[in-house]
Amino acid sequence: MLVIYTGATGDMQVNFNPFTPGSPSTGPIYEPLFFYNTARADPPQPRLGQKFSWNADGTQLSITLRQGVKWSDGQPFTSRDVVFTLDLLAKNKALNTTGYRGKATAVDDTHVSVKFDEPSFVDGPQLLGRIYIVPEHVWKSVADPTTAQMRNPVATGPYLEDDVKPQAYTVKANPSHWGGEPAIKRVRVLSLSGNQAGAAAIRAGQIDWQTGPVPNVKNAEQAYPGYKVIITPVNQMVLDTCSNPDLGCKGPQTDPAVRQAIYYAVNRTQLNALAFENTSSEISPSLALLERDQAFISGRLQNKVAPMQPDEARAQQILEGAGYAKGADGIYAKDGKPLQLTLKTVSGWTDYITAVNALSQQLKKAGIKVTAQQLSFNEWSDARGRGDYELIIDSLSQGPAADPFYVYSYFYGSDTTEKVGKQAGTNVSRFTDPQVDAAIAALKKIDPKDTAARQPQFDTIQTRIEQAMPYIPLLTQGTISVYNATKFTGWPTKEDLYAFPAAWQSPDNSEIFRRLKPTGK
Amino acid sequence: MLYYLRKIAFYLVALWTAVTLNFLIPRMMPGDPVTILLAKAQQRGGVDPAARRAYELMLGTDTGEPLFTQYLLYLRNMARGDFGISVSSFPAPVSEVIAASLPWTVVLVGLATVLSVLTGITLGALVGWRRGTWLDSLVPATTVLSAVPYFWLALVLVAVFSSALGWFPLLGGYDVNLTPGWSGEFLASAVYYGILPAATIVISSIGGWLLGMRNMMVSTMAEDYVRTAVAKGLRNRRIMVWYAARNAALPSIAGFAISLGFVVAGSVVTEQVFSYPGIGSKLLQAVENNDYALMQGIFLVITVAVLGANLVVDLLYSIVDPRTRAGAAT
Numbered sequence: 001m002l003v004i005y006t007g008a009t010g011d012m013q014v015n016f017n018p019f020t021p022g023s024p025s026t027g028p029i030y031e032p033l034f035f036y037n038t039a040r041a042d043p044p045q046p047r048l049g050q051k052f053s054w055n056a057d058g059t060q061l062s063i064t065l066r067q068g069v070k071w072s073d074g075q076p077f078t079s080r081d082v083v084f085t086l087d088l089l090a091k092n093k094a095l096n097t098t099g100y101r102g103k104a105t106a107v108d109d110t111h112v113s114v115k116f117d118e119p120s121f122v123d124g125p126q127l128l129g130r131i132y133i134v135p136e137h138v139w140k141s142v143a144d145p146t147t148a149q150m151r152n153p154v155a156t157g158p159y160l161e162d163d164v165k166p167q168a169y170t171v172k173a174n175p176s177h178w179g180g181e182p183a184i185k186r187v188r189v190l191s192l193s194g195n196q197a198g199a200a201a202i203r204a205g206q207i208d209w210q211t212g213p214v215p216n217v218k219n220a221e222q223a224y225p226g227y228k229v230i231i232t233p234v235n236q237m238v239l240d241t242c243s244n245p246d247l248g249c250k251g252p253q254t255d256p257a258v259r260q261a262i263y264y265a266v267n268r269t270q271l272n273a274l275a276f277e278n279t280s281s282e283i284s285p286s287l288a289l290l291e292r293d294q295a296f297i298s299g300r301l302q303n304k305v306a307p308m309q310p311d312e313a314r315a316q317q318i319l320e321g322a323g324y325a326k327g328a329d330g331i332y333a334k335d336g337k338p339l340q341l342t343l344k345t346v347s348g349w350t351d352y353i354t355a356v357n358a359l360s361q362q363l364k365k366a367g368i369k370v371t372a373q374q375l376s377f378n379e380w381s382d383a384r385g386r387g388d389y390e391l392i393i394d395s396l397s398q399g400p401a402a403d404p405f406y407v408y409s410y411f412y413g414s415d416t417t418e419k420v421g422k423q424a425g426t427n428v429s430r431f432t433d434p435q436v437d438a439a440i441a442a443l444k445k446i447d448p449k450d451t452a453a454r455q456p457q458f459d460t461i462q463t464r465i466e467q468a469m470p471y472i473p474l475l476t477q478g479t480i481s482v483y484n485a486t487k488f489t490g491w492p493t494k495e496d497l498y499a500f501p502a503a504w505q506s507p508d509n510s511e512i513f514r515r516l517k518p519t520g521k
Numbered sequence: 522m523l524y525y526l527r528k529i530a531f532y533l534v535a536l537w538t539a540v541t542l543n544f545l546i547p548r549m550m551p552g553d554p555v556t557i558l559l560a561k562a563q564q565r566g567g568v569d570p571a572a573r574r575a576y577e578l579m580l581g582t583d584t585g586e587p588l589f590t591q592y593l594l595y596l597r598n599m600a601r602g603d604f605g606i607s608v609s610s611f612p613a614p615v616s617e618v619i620a621a622s623l624p625w626t627v628v629l630v631g632l633a634t635v636l637s638v639l640t641g642i643t644l645g646a647l648v649g650w651r652r653g654t655w656l657d658s659l660v661p662a663t664t665v666l667s668a669v670p671y672f673w674l675a676l677v678l679v680a681v682f683s684s685a686l687g688w689f690p691l692l693g694g695y696d697v698n699l700t701p702g703w704s705g706e707f708l709a710s711a712v713y714y715g716i717l718p719a720a721t722i723v724i725s726s727i728g729g730w731l732l733g734m735r736n737m738m739v740s741t742m743a744e745d746y747v748r749t750a751v752a753k754g755l756r757n758r759r760i761m762v763w764y765a766a767r768n769a770a771l772p773s774i775a776g777f778a779i780s781l782g783f784v785v786a787g788s789v790v791t792e793q794v795f796s797y798p799g800i801g802s803k804l805l806q807a808v809e810n811n812d813y814a815l816m817q818g819i820f821l822v823i824t825v826a827v828l829g830a831n832l833v834v835d836l837l838y839s840i841v842d843p844r845t846r847a848g849a850a851t
Contacts (some may be wrong), residue, residue, distance in 0.1 A: 011610070011618075011621065011622065012799055013610040013613040013618070014613070015610075015611070015612060017612065019560070020579070020611050020612055021558055021576060021579075021611055039796055073523065093574065093578050094575055094576075094578035094579035095575060096570040096571060096575050097568075097569060097571060097576065098569050098571060098572075099569050099570070099571025099572075123671075126569060146612070147579075147611075147612040148612070149612055149613065159587075165701060166621060166694075166701075167693055167694070167798065192692070196593075197691065197692055197796065200691060216532065265764070267850065293683040322730070322845065376551075376555055377557070377560070378550065378551055378552035378809065378811055379551045379552065380560075381552055381556050381557050381559075381560035382551045382552035382556055383554070384560065385556045385559075386558070394566070395563075397563045397564075397568065399569075400569075410569075410570060415570075416570040421551075423555075423556055423573070425533050425570035425573055426563075426568070426570045432848050493805060
């Protein structure tokens, strides 16, 4: 039995509806058509699908399904289940969290064709990798699929529901899974009170895999004998700035020169040491991941990598060029207004609080006064969404595939933003730029395989966002996982990152469950 | 009769006020459930912008109805016992979430309260009886323990008995390897896991009961009937228990009935420190996620419990002590 801790607190609820938030076991129980590795630029791995192809203009997707797959109640899996699932999402806007807009038809038992009104190459990973296929013969009689708890899930995944208790749920191996019965017979997911409890449980050997910070990461392998640590750099830590005065943003950070000056004045090496135990790594101002997306990073950038050491002279030059003058207190001012900003963070996020304090010290040296403000998570997320802030320390999340396009479309596209005062989608900086919008629109029409055609668009986006800098890049934060390498083999490693190693990440976790082998120790 | 009607009418008005506040207060909190849900999801990797619209529809937060219509709807649903669906434990109904956590709190805090009252009253009677002896030092000792912050006491107990000595489990309500039910093994585990949280409650509340009982005891012992009993040559033990303590305990019993009402409110802090699966941790979860439905459900349960306990005490008192009813006769 593999025991994992995902960071979940509070009681576990019975919920095997893969379309609802917080459904505990979508990955191991239900399966998507393909597995997209977000940690490495791998080709999609077949799951319920065998292969897929787009037509030339990206309006039609043809999928060939795996043959001989059976649902856990013994019924055969066919193209009708796939069409039913896609239609279910198209009909129920409340379930359609992936924004699916196609029209699916079954060509025969193993072939599905999905038509789109416009070129939709970039919707592929969501559709193929993040939509979990449900059985038509069970779900057609579900009265309200939005609130159904699906107590006895019928699915195709490598694991079946075993039992759910308020403090743990367990899944057991599916003996008739198309890929063969997994070697790990049971997986139990615990609910504990937080990361501290998780670290205590690892020390006691009660948990085999935990994703989340542990004290003294650098020496964790000595502190927890038999355990190993893997740090995967994916979260790009940034300062969100409410950047767009046209949409109602107020404050000095609406001036790009101020954002640039902050970018150069930050001492990233010191920040990493003080706040993150040196577990973070460099970041690119293109906001493409340095390891994973190396091939996409434009040669036209001023810096491919954000400077780890501060360049105060450069910051000074930028500010003075923009009409700022240093006052008697050492703080810059323009038109009689001192250059002071508030930086919001969540009380209790100790690493960010340390980072924010270090930042305000560093920026003070460069003549920028930054006051830290701690909020409850609720207030913080509300302020961020409504644009009621000057600076916020935050991290940008990645899309459903190893492709920087998603970061650009989520955080820089003008269709995911809103005026200040209304909740924005994902673009909380309120950044709008016609060139970036045009490039995002163009990328939607280009087959992701055609990298030569995509690069000019990436060049445009990356050079624009490096100048405008609505999100000021700080560091790339590592996701820390601690796992028991004595009891189990087959974990993803830096050399073989076959899935994103986070216990909470579905369906990556089920890919890992499937590959692990008990050593018998 | 008029007296009882007036009492009941008063309680109905109090209930309505509480229920209305339940509706209003959560809606004054910053943020909304969907924003919080999405912000949490973003901490953990990708969320498609389309998710916002979907979750708004799914959680029904975007009804677009005016506040007053929402209020009427809320009153109707409350009357029917339909508390809606919890956002933080979606899609579980609120009634299910409460039903799963309420017994833990009622048993833990209930038993701890009973234990603390019984011990407090017994010790108080003894200290009052033997006043002036070394037993008097129990009063400042227990009062100091009551003054110690609740969470700090809990942390000290955890540090000493769980972390250092390893006698008790660190956290949780029972051994997660067992299946909840009426099996002996599970009950034993629940009791074992409950000892430290219960001890926190008992230690921190015993002082108040002890002090109150002791003071009542002292004044009761000056009464004529106690002196008569002594003059009659009754045994000391009989005088202490049947003449003094019985009368001295009356105010404590009233206080106990009221404190039972607060059992449901639980002790949010204790449950948080011990990760106990009770209603207090659910309340915290609801507040953290702006889960209006769950908050309203829990507040309603608490309100009804407190008002109910008060009503029972009020009515009982008018029977036990007719003087409280005197107003009705004139």
